[in-house]
Amino acid sequence: MSVLVTGAAGFIGMHTIKALLERDEQVIGIDNINDYYDPALKYARLAQINNDTNFYFEKVDFSKQTSLNFLNKKHPEIDRIIHLGAQAGVRYSIDHPNQYVQSNLCGQLNILEFCRSKMITPHTLKNFIYASSSSVYGSNTKIPFSENDNTDRPVSFYGATKKAGEIMAQSYSHLYQIPSIGLRFFTVYGPWGRPDMSPYIFTKSILNDLPIRVFNEGQMMRDFTFIEDIVSGIIGALDTPPKTLNETPPHRIYNLGNNKPVSLMEYINVIEKACKKKAIIDLQPMQPGDVIKTYANTRESEQALGYAPTTSIDVGIPKFVDWYLSYHS
Numbered sequence: 001m002s003v004l005v006t007g008a009a010g011f012i013g014m015h016t017i018k019a020l021l022e023r024d025e026q027v028i029g030i031d032n033i034n035d036y037y038d039p040a041l042k043y044a045r046l047a048q049i050n051n052d053t054n055f056y057f058e059k060v061d062f063s064k065q066t067s068l069n070f071l072n073k074k075h076p077e078i079d080r081i082i083h084l085g086a087q088a089g090v091r092y093s094i095d096h097p098n099q100y101v102q103s104n105l106c107g108q109l110n111i112l113e114f115c116r117s118k119m120i121t122p123h124t125l126k127n128f129i130y131a132s133s134s135s136v137y138g139s140n141t142k143i144p145f146s147e148n149d150n151t152d153r154p155v156s157f158y159g160a161t162k163k164a165g166e167i168m169a170q171s172y173s174h175l176y177q178i179p180s181i182g183l184r185f186f187t188v189y190g191p192w193g194r195p196d197m198s199p200y201i202f203t204k205s206i207l208n209d210l211p212i213r214v215f216n217e218g219q220m221m222r223d224f225t226f227i228e229d230i231v232s233g234i235i236g237a238l239d240t241p242p243k244t245l246n247e248t249p250p251h252r253i254y255n256l257g258n259n260k261p262v263s264l265m266e267y268i269n270v271i272e273k274a275c276k277k278k279a280i281i282d283l284q285p286m287q288p289g290d291v292i293k294t295y296a297n298t299r300e301s302e303q304a305l306g307y308a309p310t311t312s313i314d315v316g317i318p319k320f321v322d323w324y325l326s327y328h329s
């Protein structure tokens with residue numbers, strides 16, 4: 001029995017695999033190591049897990065239609081899937097929509113087809129977990145964001161592809177009874193984090209005495225979620241395959257956030273303290289695709305998955321800055 005993890009060289013993928021290996025799971029990881037950000041960071045993440053004999057890595061682009069055909073022959077023992085690979089990033093999606101169509105729509109379909117192949121007798125797929133995003137809530141003003149809120153109005157194309165991924169998973173779960181869970185992550189940060197995200201960008205600029213661009217003149221709030229809390233939610237979902245209820249297919253969607261939004265200026269203050277330096281702040285107007293506030297209602301994921309985030313930014317940001325300093329030293 002083994003777990004297939006896509007996006008294995010990514011930020012959340014690597015941490016998830018580490019946690020799976022720590023509990024003696026066999027893990028097959030795939031990633032195309034694209035250059036959306038420095039591939040050296042992706043290889044360095046892989047180096048954290050590559051030495052484990054229970055881990056097997058394959059460089060694969062799952063957006064290509066036949067790319068996953070080898071898996072059933074080479075790894076027939078795969079019985080669970082955690083699909084984290086995607087083209088991420090809200091701002092990049094404005095000018096590069098095709099990359100999102102390829103990885104997040106064609107890729108989602110190919111992974112769902114792989115799930116379908118594992119539902120043919122004997123039914124060997126126990127659970128399919130996939131990454132969605134708080135971006136699906138778009139311009140929602142009702143807070144905190146609940147799984148049942150309307151998500152038909154994304155404000156970024158990235159958010160639109162994540163919403164489409166949920167709908168695609170719903171149809172496959174209905175058609176083939178695939179036990180599936182979509183997880184809406186809220187601004188994940190921590191060691192080995194992404195260079196296109198604000199903890200990394202702000203830390204780098206503050207340490208190098210460069211100005212940081214603060215959008216909407218700092219009038220924003222984010223539900224920053226520490227990577228260890230997210231991983232515990234992913235593992236909780238993996239261990240809780242949904243069942244068909246009356247006519248409802250075995251597909252559920254849960255928020256994984258911190259349930260404690262923080263203002264942008266307070267968060268910058270915590271990074272300044274961890275860097276032991278003041279930021280040079282360059283106030284900017286609101287960016288297209290951005291939202292003013294994200295705030296997760298986590299009651300459903302707490303009840304169903306035992307999700308219990310515990311890390312405040314006062315604890316998580318210094319861990320990120322420590323990692324940043326050691327990685328770049």
Ligand SMILES: NC(=O)c1ccc[n+]([C@@H]2O[C@H](COP(=O)([O-])OP(=O)(O)OC[C@H]3O[C@@H](n4cnc5c(N)ncnc54)[C@H](O)[C@@H]3O)[C@@H](O)[C@H]2O)c1
Binds near residue numbers: 030042085
């Ligand atoms: N980090 C966050 O704050 C956050 C928030 C909401 C949702 N998410 C979602 O969580 C998932 C993981 O995000 P992350 O922060 O680890 O991003 P990441 O970019 O670090 O990891 C994604 C990985 O997927 C790989 N990938 C992309 N397209 C691929 C393809 N066609 N074939 C094979 N591999 C491919 C990339 O090379 C990358 O290593 C993504 O689905 C993302 O949309 C992340």
